[in-house]
Amino acid sequence: MSLGSGIDHWGTNPGDSIDAALTAIESSVQELLATDPAYWRTGQKKDLLERLEKLQAQQAALKLRVLAVGGDIAEETGAKDASGWLRTELLVDKTVARAQIKLAVGVAKYDLVAAGLAEGVVSLDKARVIIKALDKIGTDPVASADDLVLAEKLLIDHATHLTANELRIVGNRILAEIDPERFEDAEAKALLAEEERAQQKTALRVWDNYDGTIGFDGVLPTSVGMRFKRLVEAYAQPRKQQLVDKGAPLPPWERLMGQGFSRLLETIDPxxxxxxxxxxxxxxxxxxxxxxxxxxxxxxxxxxxxxxxxxxxxxxxxxxxxxxxxxxxxxxxxxxxxAGRGSRFFQPIQRKALRLQAKCCQAEGCDMPPEWCDAHHLDPWAAGGKTNLNDGALLCPHHHRLAHNPAYVHERLPDGPIRFTRRP
Structure with a gap:
């Protein structure tokens, strides 16, 4: 791969040296790929991962420098900007390409961020966080140019010992760290404004996928969204622990969260x-x-x-x-x-009695805790079954579905457990 041999602004001809450097990088990567990490010592794996993290930041710094001055690429190819060339020649998605150009412009504005990337002490994700925080400070009517310079220094320092998410939190409060007396009131007002905007952005869309599922997406204010996340996790985590205790294979966490959300909706007190x-x-x-x-x-x-x-x-x-x-x-x-009546549903006192009696799911071999089980009519209400303790049984969601699945039959054994058998 050659980058051409044009003369640069400093009067040197870097074409051959650039090509040689890239060839050396490509050769070194191929040498590493030709080896099997399974046979590496633990220290070698750790060393490689640490150095690759730094190299990735430096590679990003180099790429962003080129993109920041890539207007001639667009001019030569007739593209609107370098992102157009990225899309057509490198098949980079439009949003990704534009985000890269935007980041390149941002890095070019902040010398310390650019230097941190070049040294490998600031990752690409952290650079995005820092630039977003600095751009926000730049539009803050209370902040001065000196505040912006100091904020950049502090965020670069924080980047050496914080993750990108932790850095994002610090970035939102960096002005209060610089001058608490001057910026705390402004921060409080900004938070109130942000929360008001969050209320305006709140949305929920629900649609039928016509494949047995309902799809939905939405946006919630942070305080409500975190509460929602915790509620769903409260239903998903015990399911995961049950599988871990049994040594069963774990499904994807997203599926457990979806099942937990379903359970949350099914157990809401009407x-x-x-x-x-x-x-x-x-x-x-x-x-x-x-x-x-x-x-x-x-x-x-x-x-x-x-x-x-x-x-x-x-x-x-x-x-x-x-x-x-x-x-x-x-x-x-x-x-x-x-028409169904309230008496068809097991009342709270009946559910408590069932839980006290059963201790867990009554399906044979299942030990799902009673608080995660449904009250099931052994004799279906459609066939005249009654809502009483003798006709009630605790079943976990999995066995409750089997109880209503035509492919299975179930019977209560003399000693109490309910056995499920697939129909022949």
Whole structure:
């Protein structure tokens, strides 16, 4: 690879030396790649990782220097800027390419950041954090040019012993560190303004993927978002620990968090929910009597097939055990044959009694703690089952799904556990 042999501003001809240096780097990397780290000593692995971290910062510094003065590349190729050339020639995504150009411009503004990258003491991630903090200071009406210089020095120093995330927190308060008396009031006002903006940015979007899943994304204020994260983790972590204790393979943490979020929604106390359309917040499940008795029947979440979402009858039966739903059973002419009542749900005192009796999930061989279990009707309410302790059983979410899965049958053994068997 050659960078050309043009004359630079200092009157030297660096073309050959640049090409030789890059060739040496490429050769050294190939030599390392030809070896197997599995046979390296521990000290060699540690040394390589430490030195590569520094080299990556220096490589980034070099790349950003070139991009900062890469206007001639765009001019020669007809691109709008160097990011256009990155997209067409190096197949770099548009947003990534533009972010690199923006960072190159930012680094060029701050000599200490550029020097820190070149020395390898400031990583690329930390450089982004520092530049963002400095740019914010530059627009602060209370901060002076001297404050900006001092902030850059302090952040470079902090970068030598903090992670990028820790540095981001320090960067948000760096002015208060410089002059507490002058900047604390300004910081408080800025935080209030930031929190107000966060309220305006709050959003939630929910959509049906039409594959048995619902997708959603959104933005929450930091205080609410962290609380949300902790609540979901409170349901996900015990599940992980259960698998660890059993020596079972761990699913991805994202899946555990998703299952924890599902559990959080399923266990919300309906009495604590706001009124919705005149009634306590509920989900209506509409199902015909014929479909209700089928192992592979279907039901609708909503009031009709047009405006609702289709689910299996098995899932509807599972939800009826512990979700806040109204199951509407319709006859052949869509007349209402039966509407669910509160008595169909196990009451809190009954759940406590079941937990006291069972100690854990009652499925054979399962020891999921009782607080993570659902109360299940052994005789389905659709078949006339009653909501009482004799007909109730504690099942973890996994076995509760199996209890309503047409592919499985279950029976209570004489000594109490519930055995699941796959249908032949």
């Amino acid at each position: 009495a604590a929910l706001p009124r919705h359309g005149g009634d306590a917040t509920t989900i209506n499940v509409v199902i015909s009597l014929e479909e209700l008795h089928k192992d592979l029947g279907v039901a609708t979440l909503g009031y009709d097939e047009t405006n609702g979402t289709t689910i299996s009858a098995a899932e509807a039966r599972r939800m009826a055990c512990n979700a806040t739903i109204i199951p509407w059973v319709l006859g052949g002419d869509s007349e209402v044959l039966d």
